[in-house]
Amino acid sequence: MRIDVLTVLPGLFDCFLKEGVIGKAISSGKVEVKVHNIRDFTTDKHRVVDDVPYGGGPGMVLKPEPIFRAYDELTKEGEKPYVLLTEPWGEKFNQEMAVELSKKPRLMIICGRYEGVDERVKSLVDREVSIGDYVLTGGELPAMVIMDAVLRLIPGVLGNLESLRADSFSDRGLLGYPNYTRPAEFRGMKVPEVLLSGHHKKIESWRKEQSLRKTLERRPEIIENLKRKGLLTKEELE
Numbered sequence: 037m038r039i040d041v042l043t044v045l046p047g048l049f050d051c052f053l054k055e056g057v058i059g060k061a062i063s064s065g066k067v068e069v070k071v072h073n074i075r076d077f078t079t080d081k082h083r084v085v086d087d088v089p090y091g092g093g094p095g096m097v098l099k100p101e102p103i104f105r106a107y108d109e110l111t112k113e114g115e116k117p118y119v120l121l122t123e124p125w126g127e128k129f130n131q132e133m134a135v136e137l138s139k140k141p142r143l144m145i146i147c148g149r150y151e152g153v154d155e156r157v158k159s160l161v162d163r164e165v166s167i168g169d170y171v172l173t174g175g176e177l178p179a180m181v182i183m184d185a186v187l188r189l190i191p192g193v194l195g196n197l198e199s200l201r202a203d204s205f206s207d208r209g210l211l212g213y214p215n216y217t218r219p220a221e222f223r224g225m226k227v228p229e230v231l232l233s234g235h236h237k238k239i240e241s242w243r244k245e246q247s248l249r250k251t252l253e254r255r256p257e258i259i260e261n262l263k264r265k266g267l268l269t270k271e272e273l274e
């Protein structure tokens with residue numbers, strides 16, 4: 037997969053693209069992520085990327101020209117990207133959307149700014165995406181959240197060990213089961229006996245039961261959604 041990111045703050049992506057699972061996926065060539073400074077696609081001396089809103093009002097709006105110039109330049113060759121715009125009022129991002137996006141060969145993520153992007157930019161956009169109902173200063177962190185969730189789903193990115201954990205459970209958006217490691221008792225708090233039993237079938241069913249119980253308690257709408265889609269097995273429903 038290739039992802040092109042358009043942003044006025046490219047420096048925010050430096051650590052994200054170097055560290056951890058994402059950093060390894062990029063350095064190994066499994067995925068390609070290019071961050072572009074919208075300012076590099078301006079033509080005026082002052083490299084202006086935003087302007088005051090027509091009709092008045094607070095803040096500044098990202099101008100259309102530099103973004104269109106970037107889009108035209110970056111889509112001259114190769115497959116046309118599926119274009120996302122990070123927006124406070126976009127469609128809510130979730131695991132289902134992450135799975136759908138992970139199947140696209142090429143993405144472009146245009147990072148919005150709080151005051152907004154010129155409406156005409158949306159003629160380039162396939163999906164306006166929000167990561168939640170809260171106010172951020174810009175769309176760069178949402179872009180990183182989206183890339184993290186999507187890139188980990190690309191085959192080979194998680195490597196062998198971790199991919200075993202990426203089972204249909206977490207990828208159905210169910211909450212995870214409780215995790216423990218040594219010591220078996222810490223400050224009077226013991227690890228559940230079943231996890232020390234070495235009985236893999238019992239451990240697996242305990243974990244499934246814990247995950248379903250936690251999801252039902254904290255996020256019942258996820259269970260309802262999976263039920264409606266027939267994505268819960270008969271025993272999971274019991």
Ligand SMILES: Nc1ccccc1-c1cnco1
Pocket residue numbers: 122123124125147148149150151165166167168169170171172173174175176178
């Ligand atoms: N608050 C924001 C400001 C600018 C661009 C995106 C966002 C956003 C995206 N998801 C939640 O917020």
